[in-house]
Amino acid sequence: MKDLSRRQRAILDFIEGFLRENDYPPTIRDIQRELGISSTSVVDYNLKVLEERSLIRRNRNISRGIELVGRSSGRHNIVAIPVIGQIAAGLPIPVPGDLEGSDAAETIELSTDLLPETRDLFALRVKGHSMVDALINDGDIVLLRHQETCENGETVAVWIKDAKETTLKRFYHEGERVRLQPANVTMEPIYTPADNVEIQGKLVSVVRAVV
Amino acid sequence: MKDLSRRQRAILDFIEGFLRENDYPPTIRDIQRELGISSTSVVDYNLKVLEERSLIRRNRNISRGIELVGRSSGRHNIVAIPVIGQIAAGLPIPVPGDLEGSDAAETIELSTDLLPETRDLFALRVKGHSMVDALINDGDIVLLRHQETCENGETVAVWIKDAKETTLKRFYHEGERVRLQPANVTMEPIYTPADNVEIQGKLVSVVRAVV
DNA sequence: TATAGGAACGAACACTTGTTCGTGTCAACT
DNA sequence: AGTTGACACGAACAAGTGTTCGTTCCTATA
Structure with missing residues (x-):
């Protein structure tokens, strides 16, 4: 499996941190702002990559529908x-x-x-x-x-x-x-x-x- | 402190359960649908009550900005x-x-x-x-x-x-x-x-x- | 040089979601 | 009967948010 790009890793890290802080997932624009990306579509593009590698799960038609699969900072039992x-x-x-x-x-x-x-x-x-x-x-x-x-x-x-x-x-x-x-x-x-x-x-x- | 109404307790329970299931908080309309409430404003009204008693925290200008204060299903260390x-x-x-x-x-x-x-x-x-x-x-x-x-x-x-x-x-x-x-x-x-x-x-x- | 594909861009669009407002119901109290 | 306050209703509105699309940049490969 190919490595993640620096941007993809940064996105993943940010989601993890955000979830730790906030109790709710970030929006695409949260990610965009934090990483200084100029377009939401870039974030979307990279999220799709992350989803294909099943590092995250995305809930379509739902805002903030990002879940971590590794759930290392997600919901615990x-x-x-x-x-x-x-x-x-x-x-x-x-x-x-x-x-x-x-x-x-x-x-x-x-x-x-x-x-x-x-x-x-x-x-x-x-x-x-x-x-x-x-x-x-x-x-x-x-x-x-x-x-x-x-x-x-x-x-x-x-x-x-x-x-x-x-x-x-x-x-x-x-x-x-x-x-x-x-x-x-x-x-x-x-x-x-x-x-x-x-x-x-x-x-x-x-x-x-x-x- | 006055008791919660049955509806308010139901809302609180639902939020708790939803958060346990889904990794992201519910929307007002999620709550509305689940509890068979006819209007989003009723949910909003009751959420305000819950917030005043600091049973939940609400993040304005943010969708799904509901956090549980009791955090029994929230973030853990x-x-x-x-x-x-x-x-x-x-x-x-x-x-x-x-x-x-x-x-x-x-x-x-x-x-x-x-x-x-x-x-x-x-x-x-x-x-x-x-x-x-x-x-x-x-x-x-x-x-x-x-x-x-x-x-x-x-x-x-x-x-x-x-x-x-x-x-x-x-x-x-x-x-x-x-x-x-x-x-x-x-x-x-x-x-x-x-x-x-x-x-x-x-x-x-x-x-x-x-x- | 030409071409293809990964990655990024910007903007418009449409759906999701929170807020507001006027109104209605009902029980408790005067 | 009238008033008040808690609670609920429905609808319209506005902001938040995800998606799409045409385009550009860049690197690898033929």
């Missing part, structure tokens, strides 16, 4: 997940009261390609070192999906009633009892009666920002 | 970081050859509020369990900033020459030797001569998508 509290060994985890309250205190934004699905998600900040056996550190953010049951082998946040603590383990039904298996393969599982645990949510992702 | 390879105990990590090659194989998108800064970043997928002492699991993605020196206490990817392996540890200069401290507090540090290590990059973040 981003979800904002509310960080509704903390999770620590000795505390029950907060209940996702108003998942829809979009103006919550804090949110974490993740692209959906990291997430199998995005419904019923909430996030908690980990306090303390009680979950190092799940390879989760103090200060990490865990993403959970709210659910009260789970399949064997899923990692879930469970409240252990008699010990009065929350933990993150792989969960296995084994008849009358359950096995809670640490993610860290070198550590031993916990066995406890099935009615001694309450599943709080399923672990979906862990994000650690290193200071 | 998202960076796409290239996943340039794998990191494993026995292998040197790949060098970020062409960081600018935007059409690389895979990228991971993160919002910048998780990242102190976004320059020189690259990502590696972790293979194997050799980094559990840094609370990093097989399959995790580590974000590194390319640098060859570091401050005491920073977690860095180091190549240990005589052992011929890569590891992620907190790094401390201690005179002639260096101390490599696992993140897991229960594990012992490694001491080795300073000229036996090569710093590959500084750990910035860890992302784990749980299957």
